[in-house]
Amino acid sequence: MTSRKSTAVAGGGIFHWLMQDTMDGLRRRRAVLGYLFLLPTLLGIFIFTAGPVFVSFGLSMFQWNIFKPPDFVGLENFERLLEDRRVIIGLGNTVKFTILAVCSQVSIGLILALAVHRISRVWLRYYFRTAFFLPLLMSGASVAVFMGYIFHKEFGPLNYYLTLLGLPQIPWLTNSDLVMISIAIISAWRNLGFTFLIFLGGLSNLSQEVLDAADVDGAQGLRRLWSVVIPLLSPQILFATVTGVIGALQVFDEPYIMTRGGPGNASRTLVMVMYEHAFKDIEFGYGSAIAIVVFLMILVMSIVQMWLWRNRVFYQ
Amino acid sequence: MSAEKKMSRRDLLKMAAAGGTGLVMSGLPVRVIAQDMVTIKVQTAGLGDNSLQPVADIQMARNPNVNVEWVVLTGIDHEEVAAKILALVAAGESIDVGYAATEACQLFAGQGLAAPLDDRITSDPDQDFWTDFFSDVHPSLTEAMMYEGSLYEPPRDFNAANMYFNTNVLAENGFEVPGEEWTKDDFLEIARGTTKKDDSGNTEVFGYAWTNRLWGSWMPWIFVAGGNLYTEERAPGGEWVWDGYYEGDMAADGRGGGFRWREPVANSSEVVEALQLVVDLWQEGVTPDIAMGTGQTLTGFYSTGLLCMTPAGGFWAGRLGNEGMAKGDFDVQYWPNWRNQKHQFGTGGHWLSTTSTAPDEAWDFMKIEVSHDGFQSSIFFNPVIITTPSRRSYSQANAFETTGPANSDVFYGTLDDHPSTSPIPAPPWSNPMTTIFTTYTGFAMSGEMGPQQALDEMQAELESLTNREGRKYYQE
Numbered sequence: 127m128t129s130r131k132s133t134a135v136a137g138g139g140i141f142h143w144l145m146q147d148t149m150d151g152l153r154r155r156r157a158v159l160g161y162l163f164l165l166p167t168l169l170g171i172f173i174f175t176a177g178p179v180f181v182s183f184g185l186s187m188f189q190w191n192i193f194k195p196p197d198f199v200g201l202e203n204f205e206r207l208l209e210d211r212r213v214i215i216g217l218g219n220t221v222k223f224t225i226l227a228v229c230s231q232v233s234i235g236l237i238l239a240l241a242v243h244r245i246s247r248v249w250l251r252y253y254f255r256t257a258f259f260l261p262l263l264m265s266g267a268s269v270a271v272f273m274g275y276i277f278h279k280e281f282g283p284l285n286y287y288l289t290l291l292g293l294p295q296i297p298w299l300t301n302s303d304l305v306m307i308s309i310a311i312i313s314a315w316r317n318l319g320f321t322f323l324i325f326l327g328g329l330s331n332l333s334q335e336v337l338d339a340a341d342v343d344g345a346q347g348l349r350r351l352w353s354v355v356i357p358l359l360s361p362q363i364l365f366a367t368v369t370g371v372i373g374a375l376q377v378f379d380e381p382y383i384m385t386r387g388g389p390g391n392a393s394r395t396l397v398m399v400m401y402e403h404a405f406k407d408i409e410f411g412y413g414s415a416i417a418i419v420v421f422l423m424i425l426v427m428s429i430v431q432m433w434l435w436r437n438r439v440f441y442q
Numbered sequence: 443m444s445a446e447k448k449m450s451r452r453d454l455l456k457m458a459a460a461g462g463t464g465l466v467m468s469g470l471p472v473r474v475i476a477q478d479m480v481t482i483k484v485q486t487a488g489l490g491d492n493s494l495q496p497v498a499d500i501q502m503a504r505n506p507n508v509n510v511e512w513v514v515l516t517g518i519d520h521e522e523v524a525a526k527i528l529a530l531v532a533a534g535e536s537i538d539v540g541y542a543a544t545e546a547c548q549l550f551a552g553q554g555l556a557a558p559l560d561d562r563i564t565s566d567p568d569q570d571f572w573t574d575f576f577s578d579v580h581p582s583l584t585e586a587m588m589y590e591g592s593l594y595e596p597p598r599d600f601n602a603a604n605m606y607f608n609t610n611v612l613a614e615n616g617f618e619v620p621g622e623e624w625t626k627d628d629f630l631e632i633a634r635g636t637t638k639k640d641d642s643g644n645t646e647v648f649g650y651a652w653t654n655r656l657w658g659s660w661m662p663w664i665f666v667a668g669g670n671l672y673t674e675e676r677a678p679g680g681e682w683v684w685d686g687y688y689e690g691d692m693a694a695d696g697r698g699g700g701f702r703w704r705e706p707v708a709n710s711s712e713v714v715e716a717l718q719l720v721v722d723l724w725q726e727g728v729t730p731d732i733a734m735g736t737g738q739t740l741t742g743f744y745s746t747g748l749l750c751m752t753p754a755g756g757f758w759a760g761r762l763g764n765e766g767m768a769k770g771d772f773d774v775q776y777w778p779n780w781r782n783q784k785h786q787f788g789t790g791g792h793w794l795s796t797t798s799t800a801p802d803e804a805w806d807f808m809k810i811e812v813s814h815d816g817f818q819s820s821i822f823f824n825p826v827i828i829t830t831p832s833r834r835s836y837s838q839a840n841a842f843e844t845t846g847p848a849n850s851d852v853f854y855g856t857l858d859d860h861p862s863t864s865p866i867p868a869p870p871w872s873n874p875m876t877t878i879f880t881t882y883t884g885f886a887m888s889g890e891m892g893p894q895q896a897l898d899e900m901q902a903e904l905e906s907l908t909n910r911e912g913r914k915y916y917q918e
Contacts, residue, residue: 192532193553280645280730281743295644300731302890383518385733388654389888390881406525406873408553410532 179421185414192410203415213416215391216399219306223381223395224374226310227317231370232363234314235321240351242322243329255326259319266316266379273312274299274384299385302392309380309393317373321366328362329355360439368431375424396420480800481509482538482807484792487516487523496819497811501803504810508803513537519655520545520788521873531555536797538804542595543790544586544865545656545872548700551589552870552915556793558592560682562805575812576687578833580857581694583789584683586865588700590917591679595791596812597832599822601755602787602856602863603662604774605629606847611636611647611750619773619849626666626719626780629751636750637728645727650751651740652720654732654883656876657788657866658753660720665864666780667719669712671879671904672703672867677916693861702916703869706904708879709897712781717893721886732887741765744772753777755787756830756837756853759845763826769846776852776860784862789832830854871911878903 144154186203190196207213242254261269276282277298285295298308332355340354356363378397381387387394397420404413486493498510515530517523524546530537542550550556563572575596576584583597607619615636620628633649640646652659664670679699688694707713723729741758743749745765754774762772777785792811798804810816817836822829826845830853831837842850856863869875882900885891891899 191553192528193555274733278733280648281748289640289642289644294642297731300733300888302888386518386654386880388881388884390885390890392884392888392890394881402874402877405529405532406521406877407871408528408873 182414182417182421185411186418188411190410191408193408196411199411203412206412207415207419210399212391212394212399213396213419216394216396217419219392219394220375220377220396222306223310223313223377224371226307227313227374227377228367228370230310230314231317231321232366235318235366236325236359236363238318238322239325239329240355243326255323258322261316262319264316267383269312269316270380270383273380277308277312277384299393300389302389305385305389305393309377309384312380312384313374313377317370321370324362324366325359328359332358357438357440360435364431364435364439368428371427371431372424375420375427396423479507479509480803481511482798482800482804483511483513483536484539484804484807485513485515485527485537485541487514487541493821494811496821497807497816500810500815500819501807505803505806508806510807521656521876524549524873528553531797536795536799538795538798538800539792539807540795541790541792543657544788545868545876547587547594547793548589548868548870548915549872550793551592551594554796556594557796557798557801558594559596559794559805560592562794563593564682564686571809571813572687575833576683577691578835580832580834580854581684581688581691581697582787582857582863582865583832584688585680585697585700586787586789587791588677588680588683588698589870590677591699593680593683595793596808597789598791598812599829600787600789600832600857601657601757601830602785602853603658603753603777604755604785604852604856605777606744606752606754606758607773607775608744608747608750609771609773611747615750620775620778622776622852624775624778626778629778633723633728633751634726637726639727643727645730647747648730648743648749649728650723651729651743651749652732652753653740654880654887656868656872656879657786659880660716660883661786661866662753662777663716663719663780664713665784665786666777666782667712667716668781668784669707669710669716670867671706671708671713671875672869673705673707674864674867675702675704676700677702693858701865701867703867704908704912704916706901706908708904709894709901714893714897717883717886717897721893724887725889732883756827756842756850759842759847759850760826760828763845769844770848771846773847774849774852776856782862783860784864785856785860786866787856787863788866788868790829791832834858869908869912870915871907874907874911875904878907 188196279297381393385393400416515526520543587595637649638647676698837854882896886896
């Protein structure tokens with residue numbers, strides 16, 4: 127009886143504490159409401175993102191093929207990583223792809239946004255916005271399948287038109303030196319819409335006073351772009367670069383479907399190596415160790431980018 | 443008055459409780475019936491969830507308490523489907539019946555995911571069924587589904603690597619479909635003779651093409667050159683099937699309890715020669731750049747007259763028809779003779795999961811699938827052949843009457859008339875083995891490595907893999 131009474135009092139206490147008709151009570155109610163709205167997302171992140179990350183950390187210390195109980199091996203999987211040629215090649219290919227894809231996504235996205243922003247006809251602006259954004263709505267797998275046909279050396283339409291122009295056939299996906307460039311082009315084409323929209327949104331919100339002041343000071347053309355517009359767009363550029371790098375470091379769909387990492391290992395990425403070890407070779411411990419490396423790479427790269435840009439981003 | 447009475451919160455709760463109780467009560471009989479229903483989950487690949495519906499219909503008609511659910515897993519090739527099955531199991535999902543080709547049969551058996559079927563077959567009261575089945579299925583197909591003495595899958599289909607010809611391209615260049623005894627030199631003459639290049643040296647019509655994978659690929663050349671990726675050994679055991687169901691069948695003599703692929707021999711001189719042959723053809727422009735993929739990748743190029751020859755099995759007959767190629771537009775022949783005419787094949791079928799909660803019903807499904815009723819209703823064999831039936835009686839010329847090819851007798855003849863024919867090497871670690879095989883094939887076919895270097899490095903990786911994995915799976 128005593129405990130029931132105390133529980134009821136405690137329950138009532140919290141209720142009164144929350145429902146107090148004071149400014150503090152109002153603040154508490156708003157805070158609780160805010161947390162309630164956040165709760166589904168936080169739960170989702172904890173269960174589907176943070177949880178698996180912690181489990182991966184644990185798994186990376188085991189040798190486990192799902193059919194037999196896991197064996198604790200300590201840091202053995204990480205030692206094996208250092209000697210695994212495929213992992214090292216995958217890492218190199220991933221970095222190469224990230225540089226190519228992010229640079230082209232950000233620079234071409236910016237150029238297109240600047241061009242479309244200058245179009246005065248609203249319907250034309252909508253048309254280009256839709257056209258550049260549409261590829262982003264397509265699945266990576268389907269893009270990879272049809273791009274595989276378009277970029278096919280002998281039977282692809284791209285080389286067909288090149289030969290009509292008297293140019294030689296280019297082994298886009300079957301030459302070790304070209305394959306990562308081709309995949310970066312395809313990836314940039316698909317993801318361009320995202321950076322384009324970010325920049326277009328940024329351009330629409332540029333402070334007119336600053337632009338007018340630049341005009342008064344005689345800043346025109348490239349000088350105005352370089353000294354005024356780009357600095358003002360720096361938050362968008364940082365955002366596009368960081369998200370682009372995060373996405374590029376996880377590249378999988380396009381190289382896996384178009385080349386399966388070939389020719390040889392020329393387009394084998396780190397996430398592909400992780401997939402092959404975890405799911406094809408059923409080495410979940412080793413696969414988790416590679417996943418941890420990818421995770422740390424993304425974390426470090428994001429921190430480095432934020433640090434490098436710390437004095438170059440201007441928030442209006 | 444009563445009409446004006448407002449419903450109180452208490453009334454609402456009472457009504458909700460009464461309604462809920464009613465729903466639960468009304469649901470009880472349904473649940474009782476549902477408890478008697480047995481649901482089996484069958485994994486299918488490629489053609490979607492209705493590909494095996496006729497088989498399920500037969501089972502559900504015979505036993506109305508069985509419900510068949512499909513688990514559709516598709517992949518670019520067999521090893522990818524196998525990886526997806528493993529991922530599914532890792533995620534805690536279970537299937538009762540899975541499909542695997544030779545590529546993954548020992549993989550699932552070796553992991554203990556597939557159950558041996560020996561006892562189910564030998565203790566089946568309907569022994570006539572099994573006597574009839576095995577008498578209709580070549581022993582090499584049965585042996586290819588065995589692992590360490592036990593059978594894990596009754597073979598449903600198979601495909602041997604034969605050579606397909608676009609007869610129109612042959613005729614345009616003054617060639618005919620060669621005879622059964624044709625040789626590697628005959629092949630080279632046709633391949634070079636049918637290749638057409640434009641003024642700038644780009645090839646417009648290719649004499650020969652293949653895709654980078656385990657089955658098909660350049661593996662047939664390895665076999666006829668006298669090599670293999672691994673040494674071929676036979677596990678002991680299997681007498682129950684050879685003595686019990688194949689007695690008197692000469693083709694069953696000397697067979698054991700399944701293959702053991704233990705020692706990699708990927709850089710033997712025969713394998714190097716085979717790789718050199720296909721590299722030379724690529725450098726000459728007779729074959730296009732080699733990409734990953736299955737035979738399906740080349741179907742379009744073949745049917746539009748851009749390609750003369752390619753390795754494929756009976757599965758191409760119906761598929762080329764579906765691509766619009768008329769009967770007579772293509773034909774098939776045995777693989778050409780080099781040092782021998784040893785053919786390679788892969789076979790496929792369903793396996794029973796050791797985690798099945800309804801193994802008896804799952805086994806019934808598997809049995810129906812390989813029965814005459816199953817074969818007569820299967821969309822894999824009707825209305826056209828899209829994979830070669832394992833049962834000889836369904837692989838005869840009449841099965842290919844509407845589609846061709848004229849030489850369709852080579853499909854089963856590869857097994858019946860070529861005793862050296864054997865399965866592609868597919869040990870329990872076939873998935874990483876295939877990755878290594880296709881990777882170094884890619885190195886050689888892109889000119890990044892010479893054949894000898896590529897195969898030396900392939901051999902080193904296969905040795906390392908086999909040392910790591912091999913001892914776990916084959917008994918000493």
